[in-house]
Amino acid sequence: MFLRSPKTTNLTDEDLVARLNAGGRSALGVLWDRYAHLLFGVAMKYLKHAEESKDEVMGLFEELPALLGKHEVKRFRPWIHTVMRNRCLMALRKHDPEVMLVEEPPQEETSNEAALHEASLQALETAIGQLPEGQESCIRLFYLERNSYDQVAARTGLPVGQVRSNLQNGRRNLRIILERHGQQH
Secondary structure, eight states: OOOOOSOOOSOOHHHHHHHHHTTOTHHHHHHHHHHHHHHHHHHHHHHOOHHHHHHHHHHHHHHHHHHHHHSOOSOHHHHHHHHHHHHHHHHHHHHOTTOOOOOSOOHHHHHHHHHHHHHHHHHHHHHHHTSOHHHHHHHIIIIISOOOHHHHHHHHTOOHHHHHHHHHHHHHHHHHHHHHTTOOO
16 A cells, blocks of 8 residues: 555644645655555545545645645644545546535534544554454455455465455454454444
8 A cells, every 4th residue: 555654753734734835845754654544545435446546645645735835724634634535526526527525624523523533544544553464464455455355365365265264353353453442443
């Protein structure tokens, strides 16, 4: 999927936006590490195709410095979520002109819901990373990249029966990990 740097920074998203606006291109990499995988999840929700979703995330990050230069962003997380959603809706609109665009979320309620959703996605991403390697790769390929059992088997080199077993065990282990950390499944 997307490569992420294990390094973290104590800077807030808004600090990173300010640095990016001031020409600090390294801030873009930190924002990528924080958001690319989550925005991929948003894109998959709307577009249902892994390659098209990856392209939309890449396109958003290519345009991000220019977009941030045009908009005053007070809270980056809900803003980037809305921008990604609108990119996806525009992509869908190319095929079906009736798809509606959403300009801005209503401030408090949608922002709180988006923050909760974002926290749940981050917890899920962390939990997936804690799975044994075979379960992790099968979960990512099947659920996040939308591959069939046969496609997962071909990409991992595992028999289809083992793929099904890894998916079943992976789902169970994810539920356990998330419950252990107080997340609902």
